[in-house]
Amino acid sequence: MTQNLAAGMETSAISVLKRAVELDHGGRFQESLVCYQEGIQLLMDVLKAVKDDSKRGHFREKIKGYMDRAEQIKVHVNQLKEDGKYHEQIRISEDATGYSYEALFKPYMSGLLTEVWVQDPYIRHTHQLYNFLRFCEMLLKASCKVKTIHLLTSQDEADNRQQGDALAELTESLSALGLTLDLQYSSTIHDREIRFDNGWIIKIGRGLDYFKRPKGRFSIGYCDYDLRQCQETNVDIFHTKHTKIL
Template sequence: MTSNSLIEAGSIVMLRAIELEKQLKFTESLTCYEESIGLFIKALRSIPDNTQPEFKDRFRLKVSEYITHAEKLKEKLKKESENGNYHEQIVIEEGATGYSYKKVFGRFLEDGTVSKVWVEDPYIRNSYQIENFSHFCEVIVQSVSKVKNIYLTTGEDAQVC
């Protein structure tokens, strides 16, 4: 890829990162920031030193600002996660496909630091709901995280005989 196409691709991903951050989807946003920064760095390396020195210097400064912002976002996520305060809501439209448990939750498990999982779902009662919860647990157990406990809190069933 040429430096221009790398910059263009990085810009598209950067706009996505900014949009995700505005939507408070910080982990996805961080991933996009990191990807776009990588593309920008490749672009910088592909520009010869003796051509466009002013552009290269301005671009390098802007990439440095993006790196600083991404590091701050990463630190914020780390603190929120350590304090147990991190919350993210994912809206899945009815009938939507492509949202496996691994795809939705895998990014939280991939760093290997999760040891306990708490699930609050007041409606796990029917066999298909229990089966879905079981599939969710399989994804957790098969991840690189060494999860020791999975806690499930459900509501009371009003139809208990």
């Protein structure tokens, strides 16, 4: 590993760990834990490349400090889960970016995740159907092994043909990849929430539809949701030892 590459990794580690500390101070413990773990791994890779003993000692000290804090957070989070008291809130401000589905859900998608329940009455119009498609794609790309996705939504009373055709096509596409989409309709649901069978519950005020319409098909953010501006909304995260079926 060249010196320049090691320096670049150190810069990346500093950036990730700075974000970890910010999340930690903001009470977003599960997210901070993921960042601490990523940052620590980067620092360990840098340590392997450094030959100077004084620098190696400096990095070992830093790694130990971050590892100790990560372990404290893990114990704290596990205790909150055990007591059924885990709750954190993410406030997405108007025009904020960096809140793609991958960024938002990654901290809660452990390798134990196999089943997902989505309750969202507004998976009807074209952009909403694409949102759900992107959510499914995000699950497919994750390290977990999701086998079943349950969707409870409402039918488009004005024109349910497009909605029905789109969800039928998605069901077939997922099936070809070994995933089952269990689709159900309700005319009375209003609340929006997503449940993972590893115990996490994510409630988004606007459901999956918290992104603003892009200015054009060739505008930044049209394809990459991390660059897409958001509408203001709150995200509440809870944990339960017994995930109930919606």
